[in-house]
Amino acid sequence: MIRVALVDDHPVVRAGVRALLEGQDDLTVVGEASDAHSAEQLVAALHPDVVLMDLNLGAGAGGAEVTARLRALAEPPYVLVLTTYDTEADIMSAIDAGASGYLLKDAPPEDLFRAIRGTARGETVLAPAVAARLVRRSGPTLTEREVEILGLLATGKANREMAKKLYVSEATIKSHLAHIYSKLEVDNRAAAVARAIEQRIIRPVS
Amino acid sequence: MIRVALVDDHPVVRAGVRALLEGQDDLTVVGEASDAHSAEQLVAALHPDVVLMDLNLGAGAGGAEVTARLRALAEPPYVLVLTTYDTEADIMSAIDAGASGYLLKDAPPEDLFRAIRGTARGETVLAPAVAARLVRRSGPTLTEREVEILGLLATGKANREMAKKLYVSEATIKSHLAHIYSKLEVDNRAAAVARAIEQRIIRPVS
DNA sequence: TTCCGAATCATCCGTTCGGCTATCGATTGG
DNA sequence: CCAATCGATAGCCGAACGGATGATTCGGAA
Secondary structure, three states: OEEEEEEOOOHHHHHHHHHHHHOOOOEEEEEEEOOHHHHHHHHHHHOOOEEEEOOOOOOOOOHHHHHHHHHOOOOOOEEEEEEOOOOHHHHHHHHHOOOOEEEEOOOOHHHHHHHHHHHHOOOOEEOHHHHHHHHHHOOOOOOHHHHHHHHHHHOOOOHHHHHHHHOOOHHHHHHHHHHHHHHHOOOOHHHHHHHHHHOOOOOOOO | OEEEEEEOOOHHHHHHHHHHHHOOOOEEEEEEEOOHHHHHHHHHHHOOOEEEEOOOOOOOOOHHHHHHHHHOOOOOOEEEEEEOOOOHHHHHHHHHOOOOEEEEOOOOHHHHHHHHHHHHOOOOEEOHHHHHHHHHHOOOOOOHHHHHHHHHHHOOOOHHHHHHHHOOOHHHHHHHHHHHHHHHOOOOHHHHHHHHHHOOOOOOOO
């Protein structure tokens, strides 16, 4: 019997996953948590085999951070990230944090079951659809610096302001922008911002 | 007994709502659909009292369109929109289409139950949190034209191109942009696009 | 060790923006 | 009926942007 814990701030999703898993006789949900703190307590107390983790826990620590902490425990559970829309960087940091796999909430139940069973066996599970999406997303791979500049761009910073903030010359900023434009196949900042958000390279922040 | 039908393309969400509703003895789920077409068939065949409708049905017709069609039936069900992230315009069009209410998927189960019961009695239910959000969102109300221009802006169109496309002069475009900037409290197009997407005034399209 | 990508910087130049100010018709709502 | 709002229009001007081109440095991969 594979013992699963759910970490998600949406009651509907928790109930849904629980209902689906209880229909499988080798899977059982041993606990639920809706935030970072109770997630850690839950896992420490119950030692589940697999934790289904939402990356977007509303307020407080993010799923990636929680994942890292859970994986640092004495008997760490396998962590399977179950999420909807996240930045590529979010996903990467979750994987860096020790997540064993990643799949989307709109995946068919069978995929979910398969992923949990695989994860419990210690396999690394990237749902085919997700892997494909990641690949498609990463078609144009932006460097860290370029993403950083996109972030500033989305706040409406002018080239000079970005230059000041990053301690480089304006020429450097323009150079980066030119690379960004060509990678995103756009030719101005407004379109670059829209594309970057659409491709989830950056998050629409305030 | 209130008979409920679910329309949502996420199996997890359907299972979750079903599980939650089955715990209430005055609510019962009579059917589920994951797309526009089967939603109409389902409702025509089963005549549920309330339809829980996701606005984002993946491919095909959107939830607003389906809502309009369901409300045009002989014995129309009440439609309660249950969604996560949508444009203000989406919400408005759903309400125009005859939806009785709107609430978020991350709402606590109690709110969901209350909303369904209210809807079944013919009440219009806007979850308090949602109403507040709508109000907060609508702080700066953009005109249709302004939203239209924001859409073009997000595709990277230059002023001249927008002018041509809308059959107006460049001066008009600049005038609209100035209004947009002041309403969104930004001072350039990149920031305007980011804000507009963040505020869900426009959708990050391809 | 050689070669490439990333990051940095620079100059030139035409185009586009954004801010400002002002007008005008149409519609809508007190 | 009058005020307010919306959409459309105009000119001016300095600042910002985007394109093109080329150069240097540094570190990692081949």
